[in-house]
Structures are given as C-alpha cells and as structure tokens.
Amino acid sequence: NAGVTQTPKFQVLKTGQSMTLQCAQDMNHNSMYWYRQDPGMGLRLIYYSASEGTTDKGEVPNGYNVSRLNKREFSLRLESAAPSQTSVYFCASRYSTSTGELFFGEGSRLTVL
C-alpha cells in the first residue's frame, strides 16, 4: 500500500528557477492538500483541493500554483523560486471533503539558494 507518494524527496534550486512537486494517492481520496513545514512554525496550508476539479488557497499561497490533474494527483508548482520557499513540503489526502484525519506523504525537502 503506497498511500501518498511525493516526488522528488529532495531538490536544490537557484533563486528564480521553477519546479513542480508531484503528489499521488492511491486511496481513492477526494480531498488533497499541500502544507509546508518550517522550524518553529508547524504545518501551514498552502493550497487544497476539496474535490476533483476544484482548488482553493490556504494560509500561505503566495508564490505557488497548484493543479488537480485527476482524482489521484495534485501538483504544486513554484514558478520563480525564492529563498523564503526553502522548506519541507507535505502532501496529504483524505476521503471526505469535510471531516476526518489527513494521510500524509513522506515530504519533499526543498532548498532555494
């Protein structure tokens, strides 16, 4: 059982470069989420997709875009990376659009120089 799979696990970028973080879940979940974790800041919501075909901004959306490619996949794109986007990114999913626990991937560590 793969659960939530994120790629890549590690990435180093230069300021201004772009990249896409990929996330896929095989649990037939409806809702998907992107969080970032920074030291002393906990987990902060970037974007979410409550159901296939919808996306919405979370707490810290600036500098990011997302695509809900299909029910399984939810990608996060950095168009012009900045050092402030150095972080660990977590993708999560859950079956319900409104209740229950989230299932997290293992994380993607991004460093922007």
Place this chain on the structure above:
Amino acid sequence: DQQVKQNSPSLSVQEGRISILNCDYTNSMFDYFLWYKKYPAEGPTFLISISSIKDKNEDGRFTVFLNKSAKHLSLHIVPSQPGDSAVYFCAASEESGGGADGLTFGKGTHLIIQP
C-alpha cells in the same frame, strides 16, 4: 493570529512515566481535534482524535482530553516508551462549517523519552 497553540516546544519525560502534551485553541468554531506524531524525515501520522461532543477519547496508551470551556486539550501517554520520542502536533478543524480546508496545526511539541 495563531488559532492552535502548543506553548511547550519540548518536553522531557522518563521512560515509564506519564507524558502530558498540551494544546490551546482560540477559534470557538473548532469542533474536531486530532493529534499527529512525526518522526524525523517522515510525514506526520495520525494518532488519535476527539469530537467536541466528547470530553475524553482513549486508545491504548493514548488518551485525549477536551475541555471546551477552557478551549484546551491534552494528550496523555501512559506509560511512556522510547519509541514515543517524536514531535507531536495538535490539529483542529471546523467540520460543522464545512471543514474543506483541512486542519489547522499547532507548532508542535518535541517529546523526548529519557531511559
């Protein structure tokens, strides 16, 4: 403004004793609360939850207590084991209001179990 607060960045407990992790919230619309456990280089994993209609939920060594009037919840681990050493996140959501935007997390408490 932080809606879920974990005021203790770290906590050290002796093996076999009780670990008590605390969490406060400010949003009175929150009605579902969860605890997650996170090991280094791994994603958070769900531990235990509680609905606002309850004041206690137990699962093995883990018990969560909810005090709605004080807007406070706590996680008790008895007895504490070395494998419990991890970062614990408190999380909350407003499910009666839709809850589509997932969970709001605290900053986490690093629990260290001393042998």
